[in-house]
Amino acid sequence: xxxxxxxxxxxxxxxxxxxxxxxxxxxxxxxxxxxxxxxxxxxxxxxxxxxxxxxxxxxxxxxxxxxxxxxxxxxxxxxxxxxxxxxxxxxxxxxxxxxxxxxxxxxxxxxxxxxxxxxxxxxxxxxxxxxxxxxxxxxxxxxxxxxxxxxxxxxx
Numbered sequence: 001x002x003x004x005x006x007x008x009x010x011x012x013x014x015x016x017x018x019x020x021x022x023x024x025x026x027x028x029x030x031x032x033x034x035x036x037x038x039x040x041x042x043x044x045x046x047x048x049x050x051x052x053x054x055x056x057x058x059x060x061x062x063x064x065x066x067x068x069x070x071x072x073x074x075x076x077x078x079x080x081x082x083x084x085x086x087x088x089x090x091x092x093x094x095x096x097x098x099x100x101x102x103x104x105x106x107x108x109x110x111x112x113x114x115x116x117x118x119x120x121x122x123x124x125x126x127x128x129x130x131x132x133x134x135x136x137x138x139x140x141x142x143x144x145x146x147x148x149x150x151x152x153x154x155x156x
Contacts (some may be wrong), residue, residue: 021111025104032100039100041093043085046073050081056097058090087136 037056044051049066063082073081113123137143 041089043088046081052085054089
């Protein structure tokens, strides 16, 4: 049974303030997610002859190759230029997505932790999982190996 008073002065906080802060954070998060989904990254290489556009997830959505490309480069060079432009475009959109999220992350860190509210409770922010760095090496490259085997250090 509640008395209508959501404050807990003995704990040093007011539940209404916490709920209001969480609601503001969720509203801002939805806005940032919408704006991030609209991002498009772009990179141009090979003396402005190869341009790749990617969506917010880094997926190629458009590739442009200047009609004079073969006047200056060999066809064998094209795959490498497309790969380079796609990786640069994905890095660009990733950086801009992180910039959009930065103010929310700062606000989240300013919010009280569960340990601040309940003595002895863990800070749930300590359990955040950082994404693994994703390799941009070609499929056959030894640089793609991230797992290690207890024996010689490689999986076969």
